[in-house]
Amino acid sequence: MSTETTGANRAEAAGAAGWAKRSPALLGLAFPLILTNFAHVALTTVDIVMLGRLGAAEVAAAGLALALFNQLRTTGTGLVTGVGNLVAEARVREDGERVGALLFAGFFWATVCGAVFCAALLLVGPLLVLLGQDPVVVDRAGDFLAVLAPGMLPCLWFQNLRHFTTGLKRPGPLLAITLASVVLTIGLNHLLMYGAFGLPAFGLVGVAIATVTVFLLSFLAFAAVILRDGALRPYLTSPHARRWDGDAVRSVWRLGLPVSGTYASEAGFFSVLTLLVGSLGVEALAAQTVLNQIVYIVFMVSAGISHAASILISEAGGRGDHRGVRRTGLLGTAWGVIATLPVAVVYLAAPEAIVSLFLPAEHAGNADVIALTATGLLIAALMQVFDAAQNIGNGILRGTGDTAGPFRISLVGYWLIGLPAGYLLGVTAGWGVEGVWTGQTVGLAATAALLLTAFLRRVDRLHRETPGAPVTEPEPS
Template sequence: MSSTTTQKKTGIGWTTNSRALLTLAFPLILTNFAYVALTTVDIVMLGRLGALEVAAAGLAIALFNQLRTTGTGLVTGVSNLIAEANVRGDHTRIRELSFAGFFWATVSGAVFCVALLSLGPLLIWLGQDPAVVGKAGDFLTILAPGMLPCLWFQNLRHVTTGLRKPGPLLAITLVSVGLTIGLNYVLIYGKLGLPAFGFVGVAIATVTVFLFSFLAFTAVILRDRTIRQYLSWSGSRRWSPDAVASVWRLGLPIAGTYASEAGFFSVLTLLIGTFGVGALAAQTVLNQIVYIVFMVSAGLSHAASVHVSEASGNADYVKARRLGLLSLAWGVVAMLIVAVPYLMIPESIVSLFISAEHTTDAGIVALTVSGLLIAAGMQIFDASQNIGNGILRGLGDTAGPFRISLMGYWLIGLPTSYALGVVADWGVQGVWMGQTIGLAATAAILLLAFLRRVDRLRKPATDHPALEAIIS
C-alpha cells in the first residue's frame, strides 16, 4: 500500500472518529450546561443582592458541588460498564448495572446530605467569616436534600450514555434553564402571590429544578423501548451483588479522583476566604465563569471515555489511542476559542455576574477581571486533565488518575498556591497562578500515562518498568 493511500485512510479515520466523538459529546455538553445553568443563574441573581450574599452562596455551592462531584464519580463508571455489556449484547447485565448505579447514588446522596448540614462549626474553625458561614448554613439547609435527585439524574444520564442514547438530555436542558430563571425571579422577589424569600429563594429554586430534571428525564426516557427494558421494576431480577460490587470497584477510584480535584478547588476557595468577603466573592464569580466553560471538556471527556471503552472492548488500541488524542485536541481548540473573549472583553464578561453598582466594593470587579485573564490559560490545562481522566478510564484505568490527581493537585498545586498567595503575598492572584500550575502538571502526567498505557496494551513489554509503576 502506498504512503499516499495510507495517509488518505488515516485522514478518513480521524474525520470519522471526530464526527462520532462530537456527535456523542454535543448532547452531553448541553446536559452539563443544564446543571451549570442552575448555579450560573443563582450567582447572577445573587450578584444583584450584594457581596455577602454572593460570598455565602458561593461557599455553600462550592461545598455542595464538592460532594455532588464525588457522588457523580461513584456512578460514572456505569456508562463504561454498560457500554462494554452493550457491545456483548448482555441485556441482563445492563439491567443489573442500571439498578446498581441507583443504589450507590441513593446511599452516597443520603450520606452527603447529612454531611452538608453539619459543616458550620468546621468552617468557622477553618477561619471563615462567621457572617458568611451563617448565611451559607441557611442556604445549605434547603439545598442539601437536593443531592438525592441530583445524583439520581446523574445515574440515568450515565445509563443512557452507555447505551449511546443521550438524545432526551437536550429537551431537559432547555426546560431546566428556563425554569431556573423563572423560579429564581419569583422566589427571590415574591411574585405570583408568593412571599419574597430573598437569599434562600435561590436555594429553593435550585432544589426544585433538581427534582424536576430527574422526574422529567425519567418520563422522557421511559418512552424509549430500548431504555425502558433496563429500568422497569417488573420482570427478571434486578439486584445483583456482582453488579453492585463492579460499580463500586470502578466508581470508587473515579469518585476519589473527582473528590481530589473538587477538593483541591474547595480548599483553595477556603484559603481565599481567609483574605476577606471581597476575595471570596471574586472567587465565587470566577469559579462560576470557569465552571461554565469546563462543561465543554466534561462532555468531551465522557464521550471520549465511552468511545475508548468500546475500542478497548474490541481490542482496537490503535483506534483507542487516536480517539484519546483527538479528544484532547478538540478540548484544547475549544479552550483557545474561549480564551479570546476572556482576553478581549473581560470586564464585559464579569459584569454579567456582578457589577460595581451592585456591590459595596468596586475592587471586587477589578479583582475578578484579573482572575479571568489568568483563567484564559488555566482552562486549557483544566480541560486537558479532565479529558485525560476520561480516556484513561476508557482504558479501564481508574486508580492511575486518582494517584496522579493526588500528585498534581495536592503535592504541586496546593503548596504552590499557598507559596504564591500567602508566603509571596501575591494574594488571590497568587492562589490562582498556583492553581494553574497544579492543573498543568496534572494534565501532563495524565497524557503521559495514557500514551504509555495504550502503547503497553498494544505491545505488552515495556522498557521503563519503574516509570510504568508510577503512572499506570
C-alpha cells in the first residue's frame, strides 16, 4: 500500500472521528436549551389554547397583540444574544473580569430596549386600524397591549441572564424555572380570565396580566438561582457586573446590533405577513395565530441547536480550529433538518386533530378556522424544514463573528423574495391565506440557502487567512 493511500485513509478516519465526536458535544449543549425553549414556548401556547375557549375573535386579537410584542421582544433579544458568544470567548481566555463587565453591558442594553419598546407598544396599538385590521379586533388588541407592554423589561432582563449562562455552558437553571412558569401561567390565566377568590373575570386582559406577572417572577427566580450557584454567583456579584465598562458596552452593541437587525428583519417579516393575513378577515387572522404557534413550538428545537452550535463555533474559532467550525456548522444544520421530519409526518397524518387542541371543535364558529389552519399545516410541513435551516444558519454565522452577513441576507430572503411572493400568491393571484403561507415558505427556503452558502465561504476564507491552523482537531469541550 502506498504512502499516499495510507495518509488518505488516516485522514478519512480522522475526519469520521471528528464528526462522531462533535455530535455529543453539540447535542449535549443543545438538549437543555431545547427543553428550556419548549418550556418557554409553552407559556404562549397556554395563552393561545385558553383564549381559544373564549372564541376566534379573542384569539385573533391576542395574536395581533403578541405579533407586535414578539416583534420588539425578538429585536431586543437579538441585541443581548451576542453576550453569550462574548462570554464564551472570555471564558476560554479565563478572563473573569470581562465576563462580569459583559453581564452589566447586557443589562444596560436590555433596559434601554425595554423602556423604548414599552413606549412604542403603548403608542402603536390604536394605529393598527389604519393598516386594514378589523376595528373590533384592534380595540381588543389595544387593551391587551396596554397591560402587556411593561412586561418587556423583565422579559429582556431574563433573556440577558439566559445568554450569559449559556455562554458559560451552564444553562441548567433555565429549565426548572421555565417549567414552574408554565404551571404558574396556567393557574393565573384561569384565575384572571374567569375570576375567583373575589377577583373579577378579566377575560382577554386577564391573560396579559398573567403574562406580565410570570415574566417578572421568572426573572427574579432566575437571578435568585444564579446567586445560589457557586460557579455563577461570583460573576453576578463581581464589582465589574455593577460598573460601567465602555469597552464591554460597545462590544455587546457591535456584535448585537446586526443580530438585532437580523432578528427584527425575521420577526418583521412574520409580523407584516400577519398584518397581510389580518386584512383577509378575522378567521384568517385566527388561523394565522394558531398556525404560527404550532410552528413556533417546533422552531424551538432548531433554536436550541442554533445557540449551541454558535457557542461551540465561537470556542473552536478562538482556538483557530476552522475545520471544527465547518463541521459543527454542517452538523448543526443537519440535526435541525432531521428533527423537523418526524413532525412533518404528524402534520400530514392528523392536521385537524392538532388544530383542535387549540380551537375546540364544539365551539361555535371554530369549524372554518380549524379547516383553514389544518390546510396551513400541510404547507408548514415543508416550511418548517427551511425555517430550521435558516435559523441555524443565523447561529453558525454568528459563531464565526459575522453578524452583518445574516442581516443583509435576511433583507434579501425575507423582504425581496418572501414578502413579494406572499403578496403575489395570496392577494394578486387570489390564493388567500394559503398563498401567503406558500410565499413565506419560498422566502425561508431562499434565506436558508443563502446563509449556508455564506457560512461555508466565510469558514474557507478564515482558514486561508489564519497562519498555522491546526491540522488535527482537539477534543470538543
